[in-house]
Amino acid sequence: MxxxxxxxxxxxxxxxxxxxxxxxxxxxxxxxxxxxxxxxxxxxxxxxxxxxxxxxxxxxxxxxxxxxxxxxxxxxxxxxxxxxxxxxxxxxxxxxxxxxxxxxxxxxxxxxxxxxxxxxxxxxxxxxxxxxxxxxxxxxxxxxxxxxxxxxxxxxxxxxxxHTAPAQLFQFDHVEVERSILPAELRGQVPETFSKLLMIKSQLTKSVFQGTLDELKPGLARLAATEKKAVVFLSDDKKKFSLVFPEDLTTDCDDEGAKGISLVSVTSLLDGRVNKAQFCQALAR
Ligand code: HEC
Missing domain, CATH: 3.50.70 (Chalcone isomerase)
Structure with a gap:
């Protein structure tokens, strides 16, 4: 007491x-x-x-x-x-x-x-x-x-x-992979129309936290919009991912006056927190 x-x-x-x-x-x-x-x-x-x-x-x-x-x-x-x-x-x-x-x-x-x-x-x-x-x-x-x-x-x-003129920060190396090789939780998020995806090759896949997924999203979105492909960043332990894909290859959108492509992003730490969002990515002019 x-x-x-x-x-x-x-x-x-x-x-x-x-x-x-x-x-x-x-x-x-x-x-x-x-x-x-x-x-x-x-x-x-x-x-x-x-x-x-x-x-x-x-x-x-x-x-x-x-x-x-x-x-x-x-x-x-x-x-x-x-x-x-x-x-x-x-x-x-x-x-x-x-x-x-x-x-x-x-x-x-x-x-x-x-x-x-x-x-x-x-x-x-x-x-x-x-x-x-x-x-x-x-x-x-x-x-x-x-x-x-x-x-x-x-x-x-x-x-x-x-300060020098800022270079593009993340120039991703990537390889094309079959949808079928992805872990089930991730595969389930990729629409079947994408039988192949671009997978990011980077030292960043070694250790990943929420902040990594968040910081990489704009880079993945740029790649998905220019290549018109699904792009994925997957941690080496295969437990965390960030995925971005065109919502529909024919859907154009408007990003503050610039012509863009409608994308969907899905991030997950595989702990039940799946974050899904749809947004418009302007195409480089
Ligand atoms: C995916 C890349 C990435 C990750 C992960 C990351 N950072 Fe950074 N960090 C940056 C970049 C890029 C900058 C430059 C400033 C900016 O763009 O915001 C920066 C800037 C900083 C700065 C200012 C000094 C500097 O390097 O410019 C600090 C402090 C910092 N980060 C701390 C952290 C901490 C703490 C974590 C982990 C919790 C972290 N960062 C994770 C990319 C990252």
Whole structure:
């Protein structure tokens, strides 16, 4: 009884911010407020889901990125915050950040994070919670994608003044496969009209989490629209996939004034969460 009373008091006096949430040895509470203290390194915008992203660097990382670092020193930290872009009600054509979607961190510590080439990765929801997927899966997936840029020490961002014209990020290698070789759960999602599909060949299939599937969707959609074929990204353990296919080869649509093709996307982590959506993909002009 006494114990319970003590516990209750402890809970009441602890302000919410000290109830630390932690991922991969990184405490959210240690980084709260970085947006006002650190240097804004770059910004990115994703058109398909209207997501605005801002990348901040702590003083160690900021100094290194400005100098065009090939290797970041211990103690460098990058933080990326993503918002949904929404019109300012006072001036409709001006879209601004609203509704924080998530916060991602990369902390350089070569000893502690040897397994992931010196970077500690962590992902938090807008209110500092961790996502339900196993931590190891998430961290491996972060690293698998950031491994695409070893020449920048696994950091995609470049400072504003060093920015080169952005190249297309994901140039997928792919092979054609028969529908029949796909695992049953995935096969069941592919309309029978597609006896063959394009399957992505990439190091990213090694480790996959929800974020990977989400980030890859625009690339898969571009490929599906230009090739007019079903395109699939399947994890090596065959448990997670992202599939995009033309809804109907004769259906045209309009994507904000540009002629497009109507696509269906299905993503699944095979844990009961199947996400299906229909959308219009503009064809390259
Ligand atoms: C499928 C690829 C992909 C995955 C998976 C991924 N990232 Fe990134 N990350 C990017 C790209 C591309 C950028 C550049 C900014 C942008 O486009 O938003 C980036 C930027 C970042 C940045 C800013 C520093 C930099 O490299 O530019 C941080 C921090 C970050 N990611 C953390 C994470 C964490 C933590 C995870 C896992 C939970 C993760 N990322 C998973 C592709 C990925």
């Amino acid at each position: 006494i114990k319970r009373a003590t516990l209750l008091i402890a809970c009441l006096v602890l302000p919410a911010s000290t109830l630390a949430t932690e991922m991969n040895g990184i405490r959210y509470a240690d980084y709260v407020g970085f947006e006002t203290k650190w240097k804004l390194v770059t910004t990115r915008y994703r058109t398909d889901n209207r997501e605005l992203r801002f990348v901040y660097a702590n003083p160690i990382a900021a100094k290194a990125i400005e100098a065009g670092a090939k290797v970041y020193p211990k103690g460098a930290v990058f933080a990326k915050i993503a918002y949904l872009a929404q019109p300012d009600p006072a001036f409709e054509s001006s879209l601004g950040p609203s509704q924080t979607r998530r916060i991602q961190l990369m902390v350089k510590d070569p000893q502690k994070y040897k397994e992931h080439r010196g970077w500690g990765y962590a992902l938090f929801t807008h209110d500092g919670k961790v996502n339900p997927e196993p931590e190891k899966d998430q961290v491996n997936a972060c690293s698998a994608c950031h491994d695409l840029v070893p020449e920048r020490d696994y950091v995609f961002s470049q400072s504003f003044n060093r």
